[in-house]
Amino acid sequence: MDPHRHRDENGGNANGLPAKRRRSAPTSISAAEIAKDFAHHDPAVARINNGSFGCCPASVLASQLQWQQLFLRQPDEFYFNRLQPGLLYSRTLVKELINAADLDEVSLVDNATTAAAIVMQQASWAFAEGAFRKGDAVVMLHYAYGAVKKSIHAYVARAGGHVIEVPLPFPVSSNEEIIFEFRKALERGKADGRRVRLAVIDHVTSMPSVVIPVKELTRICREEGVDQVFVDAAHAIGSVEVDVQDIGADFYTSNLHKWFFCPPSVAFLYTKKCSALSSLHHPVVSVEYGNGLPMESAWIGTRDYSSQLVVPAALEFISRFEGGIEGIRKRNHQKVVEMGKMLAEAWETFLGSPPEMCCSMIMVGLPGCLGVSSEKDALKLRSLLREEFKVEVPIHYQPWKDGEVEEKNRNHGVTGYVRISHQVYNTIDDYYRLRDAVQRLVHDEFNCMKFPSK
Structure with a gap:
């Protein structure tokens, strides 16, 4: 039985579950509405790391708060009458x-x-x-x-x-x-x-x-x-x-x-x-x-x-986007490939895989002159981008194996890769900030050897 089928006079249903809001007609969500739903994100940070922790729009957070308040209001009634129908x-x-x-x-x-x-x-x-x-x-x-x-x-x-x-x-x-x-x-x-x-x-x-x-x-x-x-x-x-x-x-x-x-x-x-x-x-x-x-x-x-x-x-939030979840994932894939190619061209590097082998995330090689030579270097460089440039992006260290000198030369010594994500809240400026931050490090002749040894 659909727990949203019967409503009570307070807008809930017969099981006491939060009512599902309904719109009179489906309309595509606007950029302004997306920005409003993610206004709780730190506006000073280029957040291109959705892959690690995801994101949650304000409308879904509001629903979560409603559930939490239902529990706090009367825990026994919540556990006996509302929890299991909601999970079902x-x-x-x-x-x-x-x-x-x-x-x-x-x-x-x-x-x-x-x-x-x-x-x-x-x-x-x-x-x-x-x-x-x-x-x-x-x-x-x-x-x-x-x-x-x-x-x-x-x-x-x-x-x-x-x-x-x-x-x-x-x-x-x-x-x-x-x-x-x-x-x-x-x-x-x-x-x-x-x-x-x-x-x-x-x-x-x-x-x-x-x-x-x-x-x-x-x-x-x-x-x-x-x-x-x-x-x-x-x-x-x-x-x-x-x-x-x-x-x-x-x-x-x-x-x-x-x-x-x-x-x-x-x-x-x-x-x-x-x-x-x-x-x-x-x-x-x-x-x-x-x-x-x-x-x-x-x-x-x-x-x-x-x-x-x-x-x-x-699901209600997702339904506001053209094509639903399929439309979202297709657009995210298209955008992350576009941004990955833009970064690779700017840094004169390459993508870590063909576009068809990535989803809403893609790997982009960092300039080899940055000298990423260990997982510790990768973590320190990630922290540097966060603290000095307000860019949040994971960095992968890929060591060269013995006998790969020729390949290393052909790939300009790349051993570090950023993993960029694209989600609906991202804008092109997020990726420009990452591009410019790395180019600034290259211009300043930064190398990971400059990090303190401890």
């Missing part, structure tokens, strides 16, 4: 967004890191209880998100799993390069009589940012007898097309607070119904333990659930 409605909307076959396949969790812990916990139990043989393999991408990597080691390696990393190339020029390395990793995983029990595949890698051919890699996993496929798609929804039935993985997770305009933190975890749903459990054990992952995730004690309840408000 959010899950129903997510199910439709990702084309899940059944509502039971969709759980709401805090973030993709939590989702990874749920999947890795299940795998660790399989190793510990003998369903998986000790020494069998788990394959993950070298550029897997740091927290997910640690989750794999904390749960799976500790339980006896053998972890294999896929060494992805960067800069990258084609999907075939990724597929080639992935097949080689599966071969290593099956060496010495092992089986590959789990493959962990990013849909969009974080740093460096590259869109991975997840459907193709999942198909290869099926051909090679991999037991389970988990897609970590933290950056996906709102940034790339998501159709979980088409992708075909056993598990798929994505954050709603990165590119889908929800406040932090909320994500979904999709679990294909034919997979072992009953063996998945939330790491926080509550009284709902054993009632299925969706219910376990919907009650993990007294906490603020408001970010999981504002999915309808986020």
Whole structure:
């Protein structure tokens, strides 16, 4: 039942949920309205790092506040009568967004890191209880998100799993390069009589940012007898097309607070119904333990659930844009490619991947004369751009391997890359400020060797 179906005299509905505001006729949102919805952003900062923490418009924040006040007004009535119908409605909307076959396949969790812990916990139990043989393999991408990597080691390696990393190339020029390395990793995983029990595949890698051919890699996993496929798609929804039935993985997770305009933190975890749903459990054990992952995730004690309840408000905000979420992601992709090319031309460098291998983020090489020679340099340079130039952008350090001198010379010694994002609130001036900041550093003959050693 749609919890927004029946309204009370105060504008709410029969379940006490905040009423969904309706407009008499759909109108495309204006630039002024976008600026107003994101007026809480620091106007002094060129914020081209939506990929790290996302963004949330004022209209969705207002809905979140309404939910929080409903709880504070009468907590018992909120928990007994309003929380679960609201979460059910959010899950129903997510199910439709990702084309899940059944509502039971969709759980709401805090973030993709939590989702990874749920999947890795299940795998660790399989190793510990003998369903998986000790020494069998788990394959993950070298550029897997740091927290997910640690989750794999904390749960799976500790339980006896053998972890294999896929060494992805960067800069990258084609999907075939990724597929080639992935097949080689599966071969290593099956060496010495092992089986590959789990493959962990990013849909969009974080740093460096590259869109991975997840459907193709999942198909290869099926051909090679991999037991389970988990897609970590933290950056996906709102940034790339998501159709979980088409992708075909056993598990798929994505954050709603990165590119889908929800406040932090909320994500979904999709679990294909034919997979072992009953063996998945939330790491926080509550009284709902054993009632299925969706219910376990919907009650993990007294906490603020408001970010999981504002999915309808986020969708209403999205509906104000031409083409909805598909239109937003297409425009973001077009703009970030345009800005990436502008920066590469200004700095006489290059993009880290072809445009078709990026989403709403793209990697752009920094001038080699800046001398980024370590991850510490990259972090210090990022801080310098923030503090001195009011530009917020992540920086990736990519070392050269032995024997790559010729390639290094051809690419002008580039070892640092900025990861620029584009979201609806960004303007061209944000990217001009980054362009000019880097050109100023080059003009002043700045080099990372000038940073203090400590």
